[in-house]
Amino acid sequence: xxxxxxxxxxxxxxxxxxxxxxxxxxxxxxxxxxxxxxxxxxxxxxxxxxxxxxxxxxxxxxxxxxxxxxxxxxxxxxxxxxxxxxxxxxxxxxxxxxxxxxxxxxxxxxxxxxxxxxxxxxxxxxxxxxxxxxxxxxxxxxxxxxxxxxxxxxxxxxxxxxxxxxxxxxxxxxxxxxxxxxxxxxxxxxxxxxxxxxxxxxxxxxxxxxxxxxxxxxxxxxxxxxxxxxxxxxxxxxxxxxxxxxxxxxxxxxxxxxxxxxxxxxxxxxxxxxxxxxxxxxxxxxxxxxxxxxxxxxxxxxxxxxxxxxxxxxxxxxxxxxxxxxxxxxxxxxxxxxxxxxxxxxxxxxxxxxxxxxxxxxxxxxxxxxxxxxxx
Amino acid sequence: xxxxxxxxxxxxxxxxxxxxxxxxxxxxxxxxxxxxxxxxxxxxxxxxxxxxxxxxxxxxxxxxxxxxxxxxxxxxxxxxxxxxxxxxxxxxxxxxxxxxxxxxxxxxxxxxxxxxxxxxxxxxxxxxxxxxxxxxxxxxxxxxxxxxxxxxxxxxxxxxxxxxxxxxxxxxxxxxxxxxxxxxxxxxxxxxxxxxxxxxxxxxxxxxxxxxxxxxxxxxxxxxxxxxxxxxxxxxxxxxxxxxxxxxxxxxxxxxxxxxxxxxxxxxxxxxxxxxxxxxxxxxxxxxxxxxxxxxxxxxxxxxxxxxxxxxxxxxxxxxxxxxxxxxxxxxxxxxxxxxxxxxxxxxxxxxxxxxxxxxxxxxxxxxxxxxxxxxxxxxxxxxxxxxxxxxxxxxxxxxxxxxxxxxxx
Numbered sequence: 001x002x003x004x005x006x007x008x009x010x011x012x013x014x015x016x017x018x019x020x021x022x023x024x025x026x027x028x029x030x031x032x033x034x035x036x037x038x039x040x041x042x043x044x045x046x047x048x049x050x051x052x053x054x055x056x057x058x059x060x061x062x063x064x065x066x067x068x069x070x071x072x073x074x075x076x077x078x079x080x081x082x083x084x085x086x087x088x089x090x091x092x093x094x095x096x097x098x099x100x101x102x103x104x105x106x107x108x109x110x111x112x113x114x115x116x117x118x119x120x121x122x123x124x125x126x127x128x129x130x131x132x133x134x135x136x137x138x139x140x141x142x143x144x145x146x147x148x149x150x151x152x153x154x155x156x157x158x159x160x161x162x163x164x165x166x167x168x169x170x171x172x173x174x175x176x177x178x179x180x181x182x183x184x185x186x187x188x189x190x191x192x193x194x195x196x197x198x199x200x201x202x203x204x205x206x207x208x209x210x211x212x213x214x215x216x217x218x219x220x221x222x223x224x225x226x227x228x229x230x231x232x233x234x235x236x237x238x239x240x241x242x243x244x245x246x247x248x249x250x251x252x253x254x255x256x257x258x259x260x261x262x263x264x265x266x267x268x269x270x271x272x273x274x275x276x277x278x279x280x281x282x283x284x285x286x287x288x289x290x291x292x293x294x295x296x297x298x299x300x301x302x303x304x305x306x307x308x309x310x311x312x313x314x315x316x317x318x319x320x321x322x323x324x325x326x327x328x329x330x331x332x333x334x335x336x337x338x339x340x341x342x343x344x345x346x347x348x349x350x351x352x353x354x355x356x357x358x359x360x361x362x363x364x365x366x367x368x369x370x371x372x373x374x375x376x
Numbered sequence: 377x378x379x380x381x382x383x384x385x386x387x388x389x390x391x392x393x394x395x396x397x398x399x400x401x402x403x404x405x406x407x408x409x410x411x412x413x414x415x416x417x418x419x420x421x422x423x424x425x426x427x428x429x430x431x432x433x434x435x436x437x438x439x440x441x442x443x444x445x446x447x448x449x450x451x452x453x454x455x456x457x458x459x460x461x462x463x464x465x466x467x468x469x470x471x472x473x474x475x476x477x478x479x480x481x482x483x484x485x486x487x488x489x490x491x492x493x494x495x496x497x498x499x500x501x502x503x504x505x506x507x508x509x510x511x512x513x514x515x516x517x518x519x520x521x522x523x524x525x526x527x528x529x530x531x532x533x534x535x536x537x538x539x540x541x542x543x544x545x546x547x548x549x550x551x552x553x554x555x556x557x558x559x560x561x562x563x564x565x566x567x568x569x570x571x572x573x574x575x576x577x578x579x580x581x582x583x584x585x586x587x588x589x590x591x592x593x594x595x596x597x598x599x600x601x602x603x604x605x606x607x608x609x610x611x612x613x614x615x616x617x618x619x620x621x622x623x624x625x626x627x628x629x630x631x632x633x634x635x636x637x638x639x640x641x642x643x644x645x646x647x648x649x650x651x652x653x654x655x656x657x658x659x660x661x662x663x664x665x666x667x668x669x670x671x672x673x674x675x676x677x678x679x680x681x682x683x684x685x686x687x688x689x690x691x692x693x694x695x696x697x698x699x700x701x702x703x704x705x706x707x708x709x710x711x712x713x714x715x716x717x718x719x720x721x722x723x724x725x726x727x728x729x730x731x732x733x734x735x736x737x738x739x740x741x742x743x744x745x746x747x748x749x750x751x752x753x754x755x756x757x758x759x760x761x762x763x764x765x766x767x768x769x770x771x772x773x774x775x776x777x778x779x780x781x782x783x784x785x786x
Contacts, residue, residue: 001378001379001380001381001382001688001692002377002378002692002696003377003378003379003688003689003692004377004696004698005377069377259772259773259774262774262775263773263774263775263776263777270775271775271776272775273769273774273775273776274775274776275775276762276765276766276769278774278775279765279766279768279769279774279775280765282769282772282774283709283765283768283769283772283774286702286706286768286772287706287709287710290686290689290703290706291682291685291686294682294685294686294688294689295681295682295685297377297379298379298685300377301377301378301379302379315677315678315681318678319678319682367671367674367675367678368670368674370674370677370678371670371671371673371674374650374673374674374677375654376650376653376654376664376665376670376673376674
């Protein structure tokens with residue numbers, strides 16, 4: 001047993017932290033938050049240059065082949081920012097979907113570009129009947145000669161506005177088994193009939209994507225048509241803990257912010273952290289933080305060592321999503337007025353905690369999957 | 377990162393040795409009764425006998441230095457002993473011995489060489505059982521306000537006062553206790569620790585009638601007492617860590633008691649609950665198929681997993697001698713609050729079945745009913761839920777520029 005990072009992992013963590021401190025100070029993040037995509041071309045190029053858009057991509061496809069743990073280490077630091085933008089959607093989730101579902105040629109075609117930051121992917125999976133199980137994909141792709149025609153609405157698609165390409169999941173076959181008949185289409189966002197609209201509200205980068213008579217060749221299907229589910233499921237299981245690590249980093253930052261404020265904010269003649277009611281909120285935050293941290297890293301360890309990991313992944317996602325959400329609530333109680341001032345920065349985390357709560361399945365979804373995994 | 381204890385062929389050979397030893401030395405009938413209050417005197421003696429046999433090999437306190445009667449073993453081998461005992465539902469030591477598990481590290485850190493040579497071998501070899509005595513009628517959460525008084529008289533101290541919510545079934549050999557040695561001294565600078573033979577004249581005790589007797593971790597006590605000291609003469613040699621230096625010694629003690637020791641054991645109550653709900657039918661289907669009950673079971677499972685990971689982390693921190701701050705009381709806090717949540721979930725899932733231990737109507741064999749009482753009582757031993765939060769806040773530095781340090785542990 002060794003719960004420590006190795007020396008090289010500590011160096012990676014430190015490099016990621018330094019990058020965030022130098023290149024993404026609070027003001028930069030606040031400015032990025034006001035953009036549609038959540039990222040600037042300069043920072044995107046830097047992420048690519050650092051190799052961080054290729055962390056989850058094997059070396060033979062132009063990536064770093066970093067492994068899940070190293071990827072998570074970087075994502076924890078990005079979450080501390082929190083740095084928004086399509087890096088997770090494209091370079092982790094999107095790349096893993098291509099890796100798990102695509103043919104060898106498709107991997108060689110797409111993944112090096114994703115790692116270089118030239119191609120940006122977004123997974124168009126969820127629909128108005130929102131959900132992350134296979135049964136929630138109802139959009140059908142119609143065969144027309146050697147092409148497919150895509151018609152339908154994908155809703156709450158993360159980072160579609162920043163994407164160059166969409167990974168659209170649709171049904172190419174029917175049947176009683178919801179896991180059968182699913183296909184992933186790689187669609188250029190500039191194809192006629194594709195329209196993307198960023199949704200307004202208390203969310204970052206969530207979009208409505210409409211496919212109206214979009215004609216794509218059969219070669220746009222990743223792998224063999226109708227067989228996408230096992231690959232999608234594997235990609236989800238690997239991507240989820242990386243997203244959890246991002247939430248761990250965000251929760252850690254919220255924790256530090258709250259401790260710091262408790263030491264400096266004076267009311268009734270003393271730092272507010274002297275009041276036990278204030279302390280209770282911060283203790284809740286550190287409990288959310290550590291619960292998320294250790295469930296997440298145990299899930300990663302299980303995945304990396306080839307152990308049965310499904311229950312652990314569902315556990316981690318439920319715990320990390322609820323944890324960040326509630327940690328932000330507690331932090332707002334600690335901060336009161338100043339916490340809701342946008343320029344203070346807490347709201348960046350709060351917005352992320354809501355935007356990412358449902359991404360790849362909300363806590364209820366994962367708790368039900370956990371019940372299945374426990375054979376209840 | 378590696379969340380699993382890994383074993384070399386040599387360590388696996390050691391496991392075989394331990395397993396064979398336990399098979400040969402654990403007689404039938406030694407297992408923990410469902411309700412710890414039912415531990416018979418014969419069972420207790422059998423456990424003490426097992427403790428002595430483990431102690432002869434240095435396996436009772438495996439990581440303690442050999443020169444004082446410990447095993448001098450690395451963490452991995454200590455873990456193997458614990459894992460093998462766990463197969464029998466036992467832990468180290470296999471009987472209630474809080475004054476040993478908490479007192480021995482204090483003596484190791486704070487005792488003189490002569491004291492270590494005198495007090496440690498009997499504890500570490502299992503020749504004595506030791507209770508810790510902290511709480512008094514007027515000093516619960518505020519331990520530093522203890523009033524039991526020790527007054528120097530030549531090369532002895534004369535002790536007067538009372539301790540309560542202490543001890544276990546079937547008596548003790550020694551008592552490890554904190555007392556006041558300077559009633560006019562400043563707070564935190566007027567306390568001292570003593571190791572007191574239980575058979576000294578002037579010591580008496582009466583049992584408490586409790587909902588159940590809560591433990592601080594490890595083997596359950598089964599009962600609690602009030603202990604009275606009436607002009608008890610204790611050799612000055614038995615004062616550990618220096619007169620009026622007791623609060624510093626307490627930092628070691630309390631760090632361990634507040635969950636800092638960590639654990640590799642898994643709380644089995646949720647496993648039992650899940651098993652119960654999978655195998656018990658109501659209204660024609662297993663309870664676990666009821667959607668509401670499924671939700672409750674998953675919440676309990678999540679609580680149990682978080683607790684397991686906190687304990688595992690603390691075990692690792694302790695045995696790799698890494699710096700710690702709030703982690704000990706965090707694990708303790710989680711155990712206490714999640715215990716209450718799990719007990720409530722059991723009532724919600726099972727209704728009144730949760731509260732009976734009648735063999736005709738309780739397929740859990742009494743475990744769930746005992747757990748329900750224990751979860752309520754468990755909120756106070758080793759510090760209340762509120763006290764765990766107070767310690768965490770100080771260690772984290774909430775509202776303070778300077779963090780409070782965690783106690784030194786071994």
